[in-house]
Amino acid sequence: MSVQSTPIQIVQFLNDLYTCFDGIISQYDVYKVETVGDTYMVASGLPLSNGFHHAGEIASMSLALLKANDNFVIKHRPGEKVQLRIGMHSGPCVAGVIGIRMPRYCLFGDTVNTASRMESNGIPLKINCSQSAKDLLDHLGGYKLTERGYVEMKGKGRQMTYFVLSEDLDQRRIRLKKEHLKYPSLRRTAQATDTTSSQGSFDSTGNQN
Template identity: 45%
Template sequence: QGFTTMCNSVKPATVMSFLNDLYTRLDAMLDAFGVYKVETIGDCYMVAGGLMKVDEETGAVTVRSDDVDPQHAHRTVQFAKALLHAASTVRLPNTGEPVRMRVGIHSGPAMSGVVGTRMPRFCLFGDTINTASRMESTGLPGAIHVSQATRDLTPNELWEPTGGVEVRGWAGRGGLLNRTSLFNRWV
């Protein structure tokens, strides 16, 4: 059915080839939507919108500090739609079925930096990152699940309310995260 099942039924080289094919397709779309690929871990593909800015004179790419990109949520949602479509053109090697990814998006502040000395990595930290992760983990395959913050920034999207979801780690906030969903129309 999912990634773990697929990994248990095919050779590791097949998994690597599958992920390389999928991620190469997704990587090719990043610049068109102005999103930044933060990392991939197994079948997790993490991007951030509004994180980087391009200097129009020099072309230098830098991390945003205090200024907020007003279109970050819109571009991230548009990338997510394209991601779901691109993923659906890739087939699982064990079943031949199209890939159906879960997408979680939240908008808010985050801390970024390079950590470690052996294999230093650019990482993102904060509640915004944790909330986006919860949106993904509680979502449905083939759907984009967004928080109220992202919904408010993308009023022209056709969001379907879900009524909320129990979220681990939100006990101090009532344990319920309000969310809305846009279900993928392509899969």
């Protein structure tokens, strides 16, 4: 797209897309770490821990982003769709505010690198999920995944990967309502879910089942 667009069109497109994404992620217990070019990095479970729920928040947010992307219109190329690629991974990392003049909250560690590899080795309009993140989603319950298989990743070797397909919205709402007292960072998310929840589940194409 960048080759066929002017710089101003690219800036406007990214501003529109990221503004849309910003509105969506505000409904989840996630933290927007940074945007670099066309990469939008989000984390959950920090700076406040939310237990295993970080995997669920990222998966639910990702499904919501795909749903929004399906309806997103590129103003200067309305006949095209954004080929959104999402990767998710779970693991330990180091986080802290770095710098004085322009301080930033930064994440470091192998978990960050693996999440990046999950994204770069993903497939457009799919949520590429690592084994560790899949295990946590299975523990939480309410998420449907399918095995993608082993994928060779630079610096990581062969990694087993999965696609996140859908979630049970009611099961998530009940889980958050039960757990938000234990993890205060989930409180706002639980309230938002309580007001917007409807029966059924959303799949990765944005369809309600």
